[in-house]
Amino acid sequence: MERTISQEERIRRAEEIYNRRRQASGVRVSSDNVNRAEKKNLSLFKKMLMQLAICAVIYIIFYLIKNTNYIFSEDVINKTKEFLSYDINFGQIQSQITSFWNDNKNVFGIGNDEEQEIVNSEDNINDISNKLTNELENTVTNEVVNETANVIANELENETTNVIGGIGGATTNEIVEDDTKKSQYELDVEYIKENYSFILPVTGTVTSRYGQREETEVVSANHQGIDIGANEGTPIYASMAGTVTVSSEEGEYGKHIDITNGEVLTRYAHCSKLLVKEGEEVKPGDKIAEVGSTGKSTGPHLHFEIRRDNRAINPETILDF
Numbered sequence: 001m002e003r004t005i006s007q008e009e010r011i012r013r014a015e016e017i018y019n020r021r022r023q024a025s026g027v028r029v030s031s032d033n034v035n036r037a038e039k040k041n042l043s044l045f046k047k048m049l050m051q052l053a054i055c056a057v058i059y060i061i062f063y064l065i066k067n068t069n070y071i072f073s074e075d076v077i078n079k080t081k082e083f084l085s086y087d088i089n090f091g092q093i094q095s096q097i098t099s100f101w102n103d104n105k106n107v108f109g110i111g112n113d114e115e116q117e118i119v120n121s122e123d124n125i126n127d128i129s130n131k132l133t134n135e136l137e138n139t140v141t142n143e144v145v146n147e148t149a150n151v152i153a154n155e156l157e158n159e160t161t162n163v164i165g166g167i168g169g170a171t172t173n174e175i176v177e178d179d180t181k182k183s184q185y186e187l188d189v190e191y192i193k194e195n196y197s198f199i200l201p202v203t204g205t206v207t208s209r210y211g212q213r214e215e216t217e218v219v220s221a222n223h224q225g226i227d228i229g230a231n232e233g234t235p236i237y238a239s240m241a242g243t244v245t246v247s248s249e250e251g252e253y254g255k256h257i258d259i260t261n262g263e264v265l266t267r268y269a270h271c272s273k274l275l276v277k278e279g280e281e282v283k284p285g286d287k288i289a290e291v292g293s294t295g296k297s298t299g300p301h302l303h304f305e306i307r308r309d310n311r312a313i314n315p316e317t318i319l320d321f
Helices: 007-025 034-065 074-084 089-107 111-168 172-180 185-196
Strands: 204-209 228-229 235-237 242-248 255-261 263-274 287-290 301-308 311-313
Touching: 172 242, 185 311, 242 263, 255 287
Parallel strands: none
Antiparallel strands: 204 228, 228 301, 235 287, 242 255, 255 263, 263 287, 263 301, 301 311
16 A cells, blocks of 8 residues: 655655756756746746836826926926837847846756746746837827827917907908017018009119128218219109108218108219209109219219118119119
8 A cells, every 4th residue: 555645755855856866967956946947937027027017117107297297397307208208129128038048048957847937937028018018108109199289289279369360350460470570671671662662763883782881981881772873964763752851962962862752761862963842742753863973972873772760771672773
């Protein structure tokens, strides 16, 4: 009759058999290493739990950042978003672990059965890691899509409000916004083009353009008009309609005429002869003077200016010379 063996006795005999096999193969191991496979499984299980915990912490931090902005500064939020944008390749990490394990499993003394159990554990870890990765990617993607949708919705709402606010008022909001982005000079040029008509005051060659130039005793550094060279006595015509407000022979301009129409003034300087008087009404094409070289001048030419509220405008933005 077979003798009944207790569980403790079976374990002890198994350990003795395992030690004899190891000694026969030339590798010395202590009895503490008999259950190494079980310990390895526990170690991998702990790693899996650690990965799960880390993923959970990251997800909680991400959720808090997105829903409690007042707790964190803008800098912390931006840094966290940057960290979350990194792509963690769990598949590559698992592949590296598997490669390391295959290269060193003989050193750890793991048999085929124990190896299969560990491989199964690794597969489970890989499946869980992939699921977590997909969940995190979907969460981040949804957050980004929602944030983008909110931004687009706000922009559309603002644009619609501006358009609606302008109904019945010639889209006043849009016009005011555009005007605030333009310089006073640009506004002056647009105003003159939209409200006035001009013709060339004289036929000739441009000898000095509007803007900065080399200064001499006769030539000013900041040229606020355009010089058109022509023979002395060449007719000068009114470039726009208006009232003669100045007809003078005094000052650096020499003999000159100012014609004013509302906010805009045209000036004709260095003339040899003036043909209109102050207070006269003129229209474009009326002969008002003749080319000369009076005042501060280096030769016969017409100095022509366009001004709005005494702000000089480059005549070449209005006329083609």
